[in-house]
Amino acid sequence: MRAAAILFLLSWGLGGAALPDSCITCHAALEDGKGPASTIKNDVHIAHGLSCADCHGGDRSSDDPEVAMSKAKGFKGKPARTEIPKFCAACHSNPDFMRKFAPRERVDQFELYQTSIHGKRLAAGDTKVATCIDCHSVHDIRAVKDAVSPVHPLHVADTCGRCHSDKERMAPYKIPTNQLAEYRTSVHWEAMTKRRDLSAPSCASCHGNHGAKPPQLESISEVCGSCHVLFEQLYSRSVHKAIFSSASGGGGCVVCHSNHGIQNPSTKMLTGSASVCAGCHDAGTQPANTAAQMAGWLDGLDAAIKQSDAVLATAEQSGMEVSEAQVRLIEGRENLVKSRLALHGMQPDQMRIPIEAGMAIARETRSAGENALHERDFRRYGLGVSVILIALAILAIRGLIRRIEANQQPTLL
Amino acid sequence: MSAAELKAKTLDWFDERTGWRMARDLMDHKVVPMHAGTAWYYFGGITLFLIGVQLFTGILLMLYYRPTVAEAFDSVRFIMTRVDFGWLIRSIHSWSANLLILSAFIHMFSVVFTHAYRRPRELTWLSGILLLGLMLGFGFSGYLLPWNQISYFATKVGTDVAGTTPGVGPALARLLRGGEDVGAATLTRFFDFHVVLLPLISFGLIGLHLAMVQKHGMSTPSGIPAARLSHMKFFPNFFLRELMVWYGVLAVLGTLAAVFPWELGEKADPFASAPAGIRPEWYFLAQFYTLKLIPSHVWIIEGELLGLFGFGALAAVWVLLPFWEAKRGGERRTRLATGLAVFLVFYLFVFTILGYVK
Numbered sequence: 001m002r003a004a005a006i007l008f009l010l011s012w013g014l015g016g017a018a019l020p021d022s023c024i025t026c027h028a029a030l031e032d033g034k035g036p037a038s039t040i041k042n043d044v045h046i047a048h049g050l051s052c053a054d055c056h057g058g059d060r061s062s063d064d065p066e067v068a069m070s071k072a073k074g075f076k077g078k079p080a081r082t083e084i085p086k087f088c089a090a091c092h093s094n095p096d097f098m099r100k101f102a103p104r105e106r107v108d109q110f111e112l113y114q115t116s117i118h119g120k121r122l123a124a125g126d127t128k129v130a131t132c133i134d135c136h137s138v139h140d141i142r143a144v145k146d147a148v149s150p151v152h153p154l155h156v157a158d159t160c161g162r163c164h165s166d167k168e169r170m171a172p173y174k175i176p177t178n179q180l181a182e183y184r185t186s187v188h189w190e191a192m193t194k195r196r197d198l199s200a201p202s203c204a205s206c207h208g209n210h211g212a213k214p215p216q217l218e219s220i221s222e223v224c225g226s227c228h229v230l231f232e233q234l235y236s237r238s239v240h241k242a243i244f245s246s247a248s249g250g251g252g253c254v255v256c257h258s259n260h261g262i263q264n265p266s267t268k269m270l271t272g273s274a275s276v277c278a279g280c281h282d283a284g285t286q287p288a289n290t291a292a293q294m295a296g297w298l299d300g301l302d303a304a305i306k307q308s309d310a311v312l313a314t315a316e317q318s319g320m321e322v323s324e325a326q327v328r329l330i331e332g333r334e335n336l337v338k339s340r341l342a343l344h345g346m347q348p349d350q351m352r353i354p355i356e357a358g359m360a361i362a363r364e365t366r367s368a369g370e371n372a373l374h375e376r377d378f379r380r381y382g383l384g385v386s387v388i389l390i391a392l393a394i395l396a397i398r399g400l401i402r403r404i405e406a407n408q409q410p411t412l413l
Numbered sequence: 414m415s416a417a418e419l420k421a422k423t424l425d426w427f428d429e430r431t432g433w434r435m436a437r438d439l440m441d442h443k444v445v446p447m448h449a450g451t452a453w454y455y456f457g458g459i460t461l462f463l464i465g466v467q468l469f470t471g472i473l474l475m476l477y478y479r480p481t482v483a484e485a486f487d488s489v490r491f492i493m494t495r496v497d498f499g500w501l502i503r504s505i506h507s508w509s510a511n512l513l514i515l516s517a518f519i520h521m522f523s524v525v526f527t528h529a530y531r532r533p534r535e536l537t538w539l540s541g542i543l544l545l546g547l548m549l550g551f552g553f554s555g556y557l558l559p560w561n562q563i564s565y566f567a568t569k570v571g572t573d574v575a576g577t578t579p580g581v582g583p584a585l586a587r588l589l590r591g592g593e594d595v596g597a598a599t600l601t602r603f604f605d606f607h608v609v610l611l612p613l614i615s616f617g618l619i620g621l622h623l624a625m626v627q628k629h630g631m632s633t634p635s636g637i638p639a640a641r642l643s644h645m646k647f648f649p650n651f652f653l654r655e656l657m658v659w660y661g662v663l664a665v666l667g668t669l670a671a672v673f674p675w676e677l678g679e680k681a682d683p684f685a686s687a688p689a690g691i692r693p694e695w696y697f698l699a700q701f702y703t704l705k706l707i708p709s710h711v712w713i714i715e716g717e718l719l720g721l722f723g724f725g726a727l728a729a730v731w732v733l734l735p736f737w738e739a740k741r742g743g744e745r746r747t748r749l750a751t752g753l754a755v756f757l758v759f760y761l762f763v764f765t766i767l768g769y770v771k
Contacts (some may be wrong), residue, residue, distance in 0.1 A: 319674040321493045321500070379501075383671040390664045394657045401653050408650075 021060045022068050023052035036139035044143045048101045055087070082122055084131040085113050112211035128169065135159055135209075151209075153198040157183055160203040179203075182261030201227065220252035221245070228253075234345035265340070267295035294343055297355045301339060304362035305332050311369030318376045325368035332361035439627065443647035446633045453523035454631060456516050458655045459662055463513035464619070466666070467551075470506040471608065478558070480604035482597045485560035486680040493677060504670035510552055512666065514696050517545050518761075525734070525754040528747060529632035535735040537625040540618050542732055547615050552694055554607040560600060565681035566691050568603075569595050574704065577717045596683070635747075692768060699761045700724060702768035731757075 027037035040046055045054070053060040057074035059067060069075045079087040089110035091097050098105050109132075113119040118129040135151055142149035150159040161180030163169055170177050183189050183202070191200035206223050207214065221241070225232025235241060235253070244255045251259075256269060256276045269276045271292040281287040308329055315322045335358030342351040414422075428434045445454060477496055479488040492499035521541065524530055530538035557568045572595060576586030591598025633642055645651055693701050700720075707716040730737075730753070738746045 319672070319676070321490065321674070321677055323490070323677070323679075324494065379671040383667055386667050387664050390660050390667075394660050397653050397657050397660070401650065404649060404653075408646075 021051050022063050023056075023058070023060050025063075026065060026068075027052075039140035042140045042142065044141050044146075054091075081127040081131060082125070084133055085110055085119065085122070088132045109210040112208070115213075116208070116211045117213045128172075130163060134163070153200075153202060154192065154196075156202040156204050157189070157192075179260045182258075186260060186262045187264050188262060220254055224253040230341055231344050234341065238344060238346040240346060267298050270295035270298075270343075290348055294348060294351060297351065298336070298339055298343070301332075301336050301355055301358045301362065304359055304366070305329065305336060308332070308362045308366040308369060311366050311373070315369045315372035315376065318373070320372040320376055322369060322372050325365045325372075328361060328368075329365045332358050332365065335361065440648045441646075443627070443630070444644035445631055445647055445651040447643045447645055448634060448637055450523070450527055450634055453520075453527065454651075455655060455658050456520040456523060457626070459658060460513060460516045460520055461619070462659045462662060463509050463516060464615075466509045466663075467506065467513060468612075470502045470509065473502045474506055475608065480558070480600055482560060482600055482681075485558060485600060486677075489559045490677055493674075500674055501670055504673075504675045505666055507675035508666055508669040508673075510555060511695070512662070514545075514548050514552060517548055518696075521545060522754060522758060524632075526751065527632065527634050528738070528750065530735040531632075531738060532735065534625065534629055534632060537622060537629065538735050539732065540622040540625065544615065544618050544622060547611055547618065549696060550611050551607060551615075552696060554603040554611065556694060557595075557600060557603045558607065559677060560681045561678035562681050562685065562688055563678050563691065565595060565683065566687040567693050568599065569687075570691065570701075571693060571697070572599075574717065574721075577715070578721060579718060594683075695765055695769075698768035699764035702764050702771065727757075 024037045024040065027035060031037055036052075040052070045051075051060055052058075055076075056078075057076040058069050059073040062068040062073075067073065069077070076087075092105075093107050093110045095107045098107050113132075114123070118131070121129045122131060137150055142152075144151050146152060147154065149155065157180060164175075165177050165180045167177045188201045191197040192202060204212065205227075221232050221235055221244075225235075231253075240255075241252075244252050257263075257265065268274050271277070271288075275288075275291070277288060277291040281291070308325075312322045312326055312329065316326070335354040338354035339351055339358060342354055345351070424434075445451065474492065477488055477492045477499070479485060489503065492503050494500075496502075524538065524541070553568075553571060556564045558564075572586050572589045575589060576582045578585055587593070589599065589602065590596070591602045633639065692698060703723075704717055704720045707720045709716045711719050734750055734753075738750055
């Protein structure tokens with residue numbers, strides 16, 4: 001009797017630990033495995049112990065649809081598109097509630113959304129703009145760090161591109177639809193997808209996520225400068241800052257580097273037919289000549305470093321110890337980076353400092369490499385001479401043995 | 414007094430005080446048997462020559478080497494890049510260490526195949542085996558001294574294996590490392606082993622080994638009747654031939670050092686992950702690969718422990734070979750000993766190659 005009572009309590013207790021969810025039970029039967037009831041098992045909310053009723057209201061413990069989805073039980077049903085942000089914000093803007101599940105999660109998404117182009121247009125009644133579920137999905141919402149989440153850094157560009165690359169959808173807004181295609185040619189996309197550098201920027205890094213809007217002309221360099229800090233500092237002191245920030249000049253960093261399709265910079269941007277400088281400065285003018293001169297300095301240092309590197313590599317492959325020079329050459333490369341950085345200040349005198357330091361290191365390391373190669377040749381020459389001398393010594397001993405043994409007979413003991 | 418009389422008086426004076434004529438008489442009477450296997454006798458001399466090279470280059474290296482974690486790597490780099498002919502001395506020291514162990518192995522197997530270890534040469538055999546063990550100890554301790562990445566992690570693996578020895582393992586590992594892990598204390602200890610402890614023991618054993626060889630003379634293969642063997646004088650006939658071989662070895666050493674200078678690698682970083690494909694020096698490779706092949710557990714015995722037991726048993730049989738064969742003699746035991754040597758040569762050769770390629 002006592003055992004039966006214990007068994008009953010145990011079974012009751014276990015049953016209490018996993019209450020049947022009538023929402024999922026009924027919807028699974030109605031949807032034939034294709035609706036929310038089947039996808040929600042992967043949802044981050046379910047993983048945190050929440051259920052359908054926590055968002056939609058109602059009573060999940062009742063098997064009777066009339067009761068489970070009754071207004072008396074707080075059932076809200078499917079929200080209108082214009083109501084979705086508020087619907088999610090009921091929890092996500094509540095610090096006390098969010099602290100229980102994700103203490104470090106921000107709770108200002110709804111406020112930011114209201115300042116975004118999406119939020120403003122939604123408030124104006126445009127239901128085609130993105131709401132929470134268009135980016136985060138619905139009923140199979142994943143944490144941002146989940147690699148299959150549409151808002152995981154690797155997928156953000158594709159998620160934005162779903163709407164922004166759709167010409168028909170974007171036609172009423174009169175905005176371009178080539179951003180994603182351009183981004184896919186950029187160094188940022190390459191860093192993100194090929195090198196798997198999740199800190200590389202995608203759409204939200206520059207435009208914001210919940211508060212998404214295009215950067216203003218005067219703030220473009222600030223946006224780029226949030227990562228490229230030193231470049232932005234030099235640029236802001238340069239002659240170009242005032243010109244590029246004005247509406248007529250237009251666009252800060254974007255003027256030379258473009259926006260979505262940013263390519264690896266090279267000295268071709270400074271001089272030659274593809275030069276971006278030529279867009280404003282005619283060939284033969286002082287600025288165009290200065291740009292060509294700076295390109296020459298950069299190419300010269302780059303070539304000198306590569307030459308030193310090649311000489312040191314040959315010496316190393318020959319077994320010579322050149323690690324000190326190789327470490328020193330890293331400083332040379334750092335000077336090349338500093339020179340490229342200094343270029344953004346547009347002050348040739350300032351740029352000459354790292355260029356000359358880099359050239360000195362390149363000369364020094366090349367000389368170390370050449371000395372190592374001379375040393376290698378000297379060793380081989382010395383080896384040749386030594387081997388000849390050793391061979392002569394062996395022959396001399398051989399001759400001596402023959403002379404000694406000419407009159408000797410092997411002894412029998 | 415004529416010059417001849419002065420010379421004779423001077424030599425008499427020295428002989429009275431040093432007895433050098435006794436050594437000369439020994440040299441005059443020492444002979445070397447001549448037969449098809451006479452060439453194998455050179456390997457004992459080659460090993461001795463290489464020990465001399467190690468001693469000479471080691472003393473030169475010690476002029477600049479600093480046995481501390483902070484300075485060891487940089488001091489070796491200094492030797493290789495700044496000291497005149499430092500690269501040559503260091504490369505010869507490293508290459509010579511390897512050739513020395515190879516030569517000692519060949520010498521040992523030539524002794525086994527000619528059954529030269531048998532009575533009354535048991536002590537010569539034992540001192541030789543101990544010397545080979547000491548040479549391996551020199552190799553193991555010297556490997557760490559440049560304090561580079563490969564040597565650091567190879568020493569970690571090596572001392573880990575020593576730590577699995579039943580009973581004394583943990584104490585042995587602590588003794589070798591000077592602590593729980595390879596670090597500054599290990600480097601100091603290994604330097605001490607390499608330049609003080611091992612040389613002191615080695616010099617004593619080399620003296621004993623040579624004295625035994627001198628006492629018993631060169632062993633001859635059992636198949637040739639002693640009466641039919643002809644001999645050559647050790648001095649100058651054999652000695653001059655040995656000198657030619659030494660010159661040849663010196664040429665090989667110089668070529669290896671100049672064409673393939675010994676690498677320095679990167680400075681050891683205890684916090685870095687172990688380099689990929691880390692393996693010990695070639696003379697420990699067969700054992701290392703065998704331990705890798707043994708499953709982690711065989712029945713209830715730990716795999717590594719089983720491997721160590723196996724090596725221990727094999728080493729015990731090998732060391733006691735002269736006593737086992739002398740007990741009852743006969744062709745059967747001789748054939749068995751030869752078979753064991755063939756198996757060992759085959760095992761070491763194949764497993765060393767497998768250890769490299771796998």
